[in-house]
Each structure stands twice: as C-alpha cells, then as structure tokens.
Amino acid sequence: MIGKTLKELGKALTEKKISSVELTQLHLDRIARLNPEINAFITVDAQKSLAQARAADARLAAGNAGPLTGIPIAQKDIFCAQGWLTTCGSKMLGNFVSPYDATVITKFDVAGAVNLGKTNMDEFAMGSSNETSHFGAVKNPWDVKRVPGGSSGGSAAAVASLMAPAATGTDTGGSIRQPAALCNLTGLKPTYGVVSRWGMIAFASSLDQAGPMARTAEDCGLMLNAMAGFDEKDSTSLERSAEDYLRDLEKPLAGLKIGLPKEFFGEGCDAGVMACVQDAIAEYRKLGAETVEISLPNMQHGVAAYYVIAPAEASSNLSRFDGVRYGYRAPEYGDLADMYQKSRAQGFGAEVKRRILIGTYVLSHGYYDAYYLQAQRIRRLIAQDFVDAFRHCDVIMGPTSPCTAFGLGEKSADPVQMYLSDIYTIAVNLAGLPGMSVPCGFSAGLPVGLQLIGDYFAEARLLNMAHRYQQATDWHLKSPKE
Amino acid sequence: MSLTLPQVRRVAQLARIEISDAEAETTLGHLNGIFTLIEAMQAVDTQGIEPMAHAQDVAQRLRDDRVSEDDCREAMQAIAPETEAGLYLVPKVIE
Numbered sequence A: 001m002i003g004k005t006l007k008e009l010g011k012a013l014t015e016k017k018i019s020s021v022e023l024t025q026l027h028l029d030r031i032a033r034l035n036p037e038i039n040a041f042i043t044v045d046a047q048k049s050l051a052q053a054r055a056a057d058a059r060l061a062a063g064n065a066g067p068l069t070g071i072p073i074a075q076k077d078i079f080c081a082q083g084w085l086t087t088c089g090s091k092m093l094g095n096f097v098s099p100y101d102a103t104v105i106t107k108f109d110v111a112g113a114v115n116l117g118k119t120n121m122d123e124f125a126m127g128s129s130n131e132t133s134h135f136g137a138v139k140n141p142w143d144v145k146r147v148p149g150g151s152s153g154g155s156a157a158a159v160a161s162l163m164a165p166a167a168t169g170t171d172t173g174g175s176i177r178q179p180a181a182l183c184n185l186t187g188l189k190p191t192y193g194v195v196s197r198w199g200m201i202a203f204a205s206s207l208d209q210a211g212p213m214a215r216t217a218e219d220c221g222l223m224l225n226a227m228a229g230f231d232e233k234d235s236t237s238l239e240r241s242a243e244d245y246l247r248d249l250e251k252p253l254a255g256l257k258i259g260l261p262k263e264f265f266g267e268g269c270d271a272g273v274m275a276c277v278q279d280a281i282a283e284y285r286k287l288g289a290e291t292v293e294i295s296l297p298n299m300q301h302g303v304a305a306y307y308v309i310a311p312a313e314a315s316s317n318l319s320r321f322d323g324v325r326y327g328y329r330a331p332e333y334g335d336l337a338d339m340y341q342k343s344r345a346q347g348f349g350a351e352v353k354r355r356i357l358i359g360t361y362v363l364s365h366g367y368y369d370a371y372y373l374q375a376q377r378i379r380r381l382i383a384q385d386f387v388d389a390f391r392h393c394d395v396i397m398g399p400t401s402p403c404t405a406f407g408l409g410e411k412s413a414d415p416v417q418m419y420l421s422d423i424y425t426i427a428v429n430l431a432g433l434p435g436m437s438v439p440c441g442f443s444a445g446l447p448v449g450l451q452l453i454g455d456y457f458a459e460a461r462l463l464n465m466a467h468r469y470q471q472a473t474d475w476h477l478k479s480p481k482e
Numbered sequence B: 001m002s003l004t005l006p007q008v009r010r011v012a013q014l015a016r017i018e019i020s021d022a023e024a025e026t027t028l029g030h031l032n033g034i035f036t037l038i039e040a041m042q043a044v045d046t047q048g049i050e051p052m053a054h055a056q057d058v059a060q061r062l063r064d065d066r067v068s069e070d071d072c073r074e075a076m077q078a079i080a081p082e083t084e085a086g087l088y089l090v091p092k093v094i095e
Helices: A006-014 A020-038 A046-062 A103-111 A153-160 A177-183 A217-227 A271-286 A299-320 A336-347 A350-363 A368-389 A415-422 A426-431 A459-472 B005-014 B021-043 B073-077
Strands: A041-043 A072-076 A114-119 A167-171 A186-189 A209-214 A257-261 A290-294 A395-399 A435-443 A446-454
Touching: A006 A020, A006 A217, A020 A046, A020 A072, A020 A114, A020 A153, A041 A153, A046 A114, A072 A103, A072 A153, A103 A114, A103 A217, A114 A153, A153 A167, A153 A177, A153 A209, A167 A177, A167 A186, A177 A186, A177 A435, A177 A446, A186 A217, A186 A459, A209 A217, A217 A435, A217 A459, A257 A271, A271 A290, A271 A395, A271 A435, A271 A446, A271 A459, A299 A350, A299 A368, A299 A415, A299 A426, A299 B021, A350 A368, A350 B005, A350 B021, A368 A426, A368 B021, A395 A459, A415 B021, A435 A459, A446 A459, B005 B021
Parallel strands: A072 A114, A072 A167, A257 A290, A257 A395
Antiparallel strands: A041 A114, A167 A209, A186 A209, A186 A435, A395 A446, A435 A446
C-alpha cells in the first residue's frame, strides 16, 4: 500500500482490502524509520492520527465514505489544526498549540481524511530551500545532500519519500510548484481566492494560496475537490459555485494551443532542465496539441516587484507577533517596547527579519511611492501580459525552476541567489493565476518539473493537460531509491 | 541606491526588532544586495498604470455586525505568555 495513489488507496479502503487504521499505521511506521534523516515532519501525533483513522473506518463500514475517507494526508505546518502544535517553521510559534482549525483542515476532516502530521517548512513560508526552518533543514529524498525546495519542502519530501501519500502546500511565489519540481511531484497552486486562507498563517495575503501536492494530477484534483470552495471567514474568498475539478480529466488534447513564452526559453535556465522541458513539449505535440510562441515582456521585473510587495505585506502581517497574546516572549526584558523588540529579535530567524525590514522600509514615509506603488504598477503590467497571452493560447508552458535541486548551504549565504530560484513561478502569483508543476524527466539523476500556467479558474483544464501527459509518460511514478 | 547603517537601525526600530551592531552590518550588506535587484524596477515606465493591490478585481465583502463566535476567551488565553483574571499582562505602560 506504500506508494499507491490516493485513487488506488480509496479503492482499497472501500473494498476493505485494508483499514484506515492499518494504512495510517503503515505510514506512521515509515515516518518513524525515515524521518530522522529526511526531517520532513515537525510534529507527528500517532494517537490523534489513529483516532481519526478509527472514525474513518466507522464511516467506511457505514457506507458513507467519500473519495478521501480514511486516507492519511500530511499537512503543512502553516495550517492551524486544533490541538496540534502549529509552528509555521518558527521559534516564534514553537509553543503554539492551535485553539482552532484552518478551513482547509476542517474540509479534510469533513472529507474523512486522516491528518498524518505537520510538515516542515521555511520559516513563515519565506524561503526556496527549506533551510530557514527553526526545526532544521529538510533533505531531498533523491539526494540527501540537496535541498527539497521550499517553502513547502517538508510536504514535498514527505510525499517523495513515500512517508505520506499526499500533502498540502501553500504557494506565495512558487512554494508548491518549485519543491514539487525538485522532488518529482505533481503540485497545483489554484487561482487566488479558490481555497480559503482562514487559519493559514499569513505571509503575503494578496499572493498566498493553498493547494495539493501529490504523485498524480488525478490525486491533485481529488484533493482540490475537497479543499476548494467559498468561505465567508476569508474576506478574499471568491463566491463561486462548487465545481468538479476532475470533470475534464480525460478530454483529448487535440487542437489545444500551448503558449511558449520566449522569456522562459532564453538564457538563465540549466541546459539539462531545458532538455527535459523540450521533450515534454514534444510529447504534448504528439498528443495533438499545437505550440505557439508568445511573450510576457514584463515578467523579467517579476522578482523585483515581488520582493517589494511580499515583504511589505509580510511586515504588516507579522506585526501581530508581539509576545502578548500567543507565541514566544523573551524571558527577560525592561519596558513594553523592550519586550516587543527582544521577543521579535529572538523569535524570528534571519530571513524573516530581513523581509520584515525590507517591507518596513518600502512602506515608510518617502519610499512608498518609489517602491510599493511602482511594484504594484508593475504587478498590473505582468497580469496584463498574461491576459494578452491567453488571447493566443489555452495554456502556457515552461520550466518550473531554472535548476534541479541544489546543495544544502549552496545558496543560503546569498539571499539574491535564493530569490532567483523562483524566477519562473513568481509572475503567476502576482497575476493570481493557477499554475502546476508536473514531473517531466531527470537531469543528472535529479527530477525536473514542467510548469503549466492556466487562465483564471482553468484548474480543470490544467489537471486535464497534466493527466493526459501522465497517461503517456511515467516520470511521475518514479521514486527515489532507499 | 545604498542604505546606510543608521537607516538599517531606524527601520529595525520601526519594526520593533532589536538589532546588534554586528547584525546591523550583515543586514546592511544583504539589504543592499536585495535593493540592487529591486532597483531595476525603477527603469520601467509605469505612467498611467493603476497600481494592482489584489489578484482579483472584486469589491470587499461586507457582513452584518453581529456576534458570530462563541465565547472562546479561555481557549485563547490558555496559549498566552502571561494572563491574570482574564487579562493579558504586559510591563506597566502608565505610572
């Protein structure tokens, strides 16, 4: 049962080939064996998971199970889960046992899924390598001397090493897609506003979006069906009627137009990565799709605009961590201001502090217009580029990441080098579009991800395109050697 | 542009993050690297472009002003660093 897809596990559970308790225990055993090296989980609580599994078995016995009932799914430690330690990868929340559930957690609970544990992540989701976690770096199961990507690196490593059948992630600038690419997973960042942000610890609120990380596109669709939906508790949740994201899964691709932005295929991408991406595009042509060259002329300014907007929003969001109501408080301090300053200095790690300082600076008097407003204007230009591009094509393709998994410590000393890891993913968040990463081959033994970008609300189309490709290839089924 | 050490200290103070002299030096180097990346943005002509604050052009939803949550003070205060009689404790602000 280890290494099966969610679809296969659901079938095994309804056919009583295995119980949820047995399935959960199998994965807990695997976590106990592999996690000490991989460090993908921050919190595992076998009693809580097995209690949920027993409840799922009762539902299965009563015949009112859904497609995810009884399946263990790992949750990124950014989602508040009642009674669970919820750290967001930070010392600041190192003692935070959440008093409530995020909407995403509630939805998986309603679906009958089992919370398998809370996965490691870059601190407050700020990072592209999972090295900024207070709880230690996560290792890439394909090569433990390398990073799994970030910020959802724990989720990616947990699924890639088959400790979890699937996991949740969040994506502010590429944090689902880039680790999915680096660990050979299928990951989907939905259109902004499709999945509720309630109870998901905020980094940059106008960009943050949760989504599934799994081994197949079909599994991502199964998860998105459970995760998506209007939530009045999230003020930016979109009021749309529910949809079945699997409805177009089997549609033929004949006649579909794939846009290839010349900005994705120029300099700056590793040759081995580019070769795999080109092979994948050739496969899509075989499946009947047409390709057309397009241009996203303002994409080159995406990283700059992002590193103004995201830190600006983060500096505001993270002002809530003051050592008063929850989280870390410094053991010794003088007056109130000193308590704030020491608690925040000791509770936050270096990258988080750096981004708070950038954000504070660009929002401060005299710099607001030059930085913040300029970045927001560029954000509109980037979004408009996509609108123009989708007049000529149905979906956009290119690499997810300019390189395969890099070495632990290789980029952590230079923030700018780290930031450039997200050069192909950031524009999608700025525009609010859905994006996916799909396994498309290996370069020097390391996985490569193909990025698919859709128009607003084109999740079903993206899943269809990924699924058809996965019917014709088997890259996504490959797992690292133990 | 380049930031200066006093600017870094000032921003850290605004952000309520204590910063040592050594940290300020390292941070200055990192921030200047990042702002070199950001500065490229200034060359883009954005005259007449409306700033985009949000991914979707939708109006903020309003809700009725009514109680929607049960009393959860105890659960919320159970995780606070220091409370007394239902109140959060902080160092004295007014003598």
